[in-house]
Amino acid sequence: MQLKPLLRKFGPQPHIAETPHLSLIPRTSSPGMSVKVDLSKTNYYIVASVEMGNTTTKCILTATDLSSGKTYLLNKTVRMTRDVRAPRPGETVFGKTLDGGKLTRESVRDMVKETLLESHKAAGLDIEMDLNFVVRSTGVVAGFDSPDDVGQFILALADGCLIAKVPPKNMAPAMSKENIQKRCREFSFLDKVFFDGAVASVLPPMGSTGVEIVANEMEGELATAGIKEAAKWTGVDFRNPVCSIDFGTTLKGRVTNDILPYSKTIGSFCGLAGAIPDAIVRGSDLVDKTHGNVLDITSKIKPGLLTEMLKDNVIEEYAKWAHELVQIEVVPDGRKWYGSVPVNPAAAKNNKVSLIGCEVGENGKDLPRLNEVGAEVCKKHGVKTMLATLDMVSAMIAQRLIKTALDEKLITSKTTIGITGRAGITGHKPNLIIEKIGELGIYDKPEDHIIFCDDGLARGAAVMARCMNSFGTPKNPLGGVSGGKCIMAQRMKLQNKK
Known part of the structure; x- marks a missing residue:
């Protein structure tokens, strides 16, 4: 019997972070009954991450405590992307999954809508009243001709969010601190620094002409x-x-x-x-x-x-x-x-x-x-x-x-x-x-x-939503270098120069 696998199991253990669950619907003593938490009296910032990948389509709802910056899981709804409906007459196929599944803007829209609605229902949340922000992304890139074509897919995801009744303002950064919901406003530093494209203090890689590299x-x-x-x-x-x-x-x-x-x-x-x-x-x-x-x-x-x-x-x-x-x-x-x-x-x-x-x-x-x-x-x-x-x-x-x-x-x-x-x-x-x-x-x-x-x-969707609206935690920063302090002062100096 070899010792190597035993060392893998009982030797130095890896640091594995699992998102803690948070219930916003505390159960009463009566089976099947629930009392909804009044979100207007909490510091939680609710974000939906909507992602359509080659294998799975997900809506993951998270709640970030804006005072601590820590994020909790509310609900994870996962569907198999292979179950997306087939193209209907008159629809244009604009991409496919890695295993060849054909996609249209309308079929993507319908899949996203259904997943969003299911996730919010399971969490006991109202899309129009409780959701603060939604971030859309896709891993389905097999049927595209260039990196820029992914933009069309993101628009299809947006269609699904809109027909699920996500308010358009919840898909774009706030223009000023006054545009942020009152209960969250005190946690925003939008009056000091604005979103300039860096997420958690990392600039995205772009070619000299602004073309994405992947x-x-x-x-x-x-x-x-x-x-x-x-x-x-x-x-x-x-x-x-x-x-x-x-x-x-x-x-x-x-x-x-x-x-x-x-x-x-x-x-x-x-x-x-x-x-x-x-x-x-x-x-x-x-x-x-x-x-x-x-x-x-x-x-x-x-x-x-x-x-x-x-x-x-x-x-x-x-x-x-x-x-x-x-x-x-x-x-x-x-x-x-x-x-x-x-x-x-x-x-x-x-x-x-x-x-x-x-x-x-x-x-x-x-x-x-x-x-x-x-x-x-x-x-x-x-x-x-x-x-x-x-x-x-x-x-x-x-x-x-x-x-x-x-x-x-x-x-x-x-x-x-x-x-x-x-x-x-x-x-x-x-x-x-x-x-x-x-x-x-x-x-x-x-x-x-x-x-x-x-x-x-x-988790990154929740961070991006915070960055877009300048919800920072200077005492527990995400940005900067390992062992370093908050970079807000340096950001302010840089942005004032520009």
């Missing part, structure tokens, strides 16, 4: 901001310089430097992430061969520590086989897509951003070859060994991404790493990722420099 850049921005908020629950100071990686179906994230008052994005991640383990499980007989994914299995089966202990060498070998098909590199010049994601390497180069991608064949064309890995490991060793193999595959992706960023001189021992997304935080992935990144020799104690969190994107 289609799902907004998701990377939100994930980075969300991990910064999540870190407040762990005790780790996740402020610049940082490296964030979101292991959703597609890969996103960024690396920042430590310039004040705003850091610059010096690295960006793109390509495939959760799509890789999804392709592996489609080789088994447990999921649909076209639309199946890991979530279809993990809701019922867990890999288990005993499986890792008894099958450690087998797991390593199958993970290495999968990685023979995975390319991780700086995105070559001239590429229009990388791992299904529209990219602009020229814009990245003009802005001195290293664009690091994860790919399986050219533009994901070899993903079906990963089916063979899942078919063999499941047939010979069972589903639990297959799931344990997926954990190792993700850990090796994380290691190779960080190694590439290290080779590009983007990361130093001062950089804190944050990971979110289903293919980076579930199962025993956090323990394995710490182990694999530790092998690179960047940190003496890697577990103190790497944090993991759920729902990074939704």
Whole structure:
């Protein structure tokens, strides 16, 4: 029996931030009865994160205590994106999911509306009366020709919000402090600093002509901001310089430097992430061969520590086989897509951003070859060994991404790493990722420099809403550099110059 898996389980434990739940509907003693909290007498700022990804469509409702800056979860409503209705006659298909599902502006609108309404109903909230802000984002980029085309998708998401009766003012930053709801006004610093595009003190990477360098850049921005908020629950100071990686179906994230008052994005991640383990499980007989994914299995089966202990060498070998098909590199010049994601390497180069991608064949064309890995490991060793193999595959992706960023001189021992997304935080992935990144020799104690969190994107939506309306917490800042103080005075000086 090998000791390595035991160390993963009982050795240095990863910092994992889980969003605490908050109920705004305290139950009375009578079954089925509830009394609604009067939000006008609280400091909570209610934000809806509406995201349509390749695998799931979510509405996550959060409540931020504006006095402390900490965010709580109210409700998470998740639907499978593959269940979006088919295009109707007269509708124009403007994009598709990674597995080929066709999307129209109207079908996206309807899916978003239904998810929003369901989430608010479950939380006992009224969209028109209780919701303060909504942030929209998408990871569906496979059917687009360029990064700029994502704008059309964001408009479709807006359509869904509007027909769900989200007030338009709750989708844009306030123009002045007087435009902010009275109960929240005292917590805004909009009379001192205005929103100038930096979220949690990080400027987004834009090409010299204002062209985005990667289609799902907004998701990377939100994930980075969300991990910064999540870190407040762990005790780790996740402020610049940082490296964030979101292991959703597609890969996103960024690396920042430590310039004040705003850091610059010096690295960006793109390509495939959760799509890789999804392709592996489609080789088994447990999921649909076209639309199946890991979530279809993990809701019922867990890999288990005993499986890792008894099958450690087998797991390593199958993970290495999968990685023979995975390319991780700086995105070559001239590429229009990388791992299904529209990219602009020229814009990245003009802005001195290293664009690091994860790919399986050219533009994901070899993903079906990963089916063979899942078919063999499941047939010979069972589903639990297959799931344990997926954990190792993700850990090796994380290691190779960080190694590439290290080779590009983007990361130093001062950089804190944050990971979110289903293919980076579930199962025993956090323990394995710490182990694999530790092998690179960047940190003496890697577990103190790497944090993991759920729902990074939704947390980031809450942070973005705060930034847009200048809801700061100077005594517990999100911006600035690790160990540093609040940057409001520096922001004021900079904005007065401009």
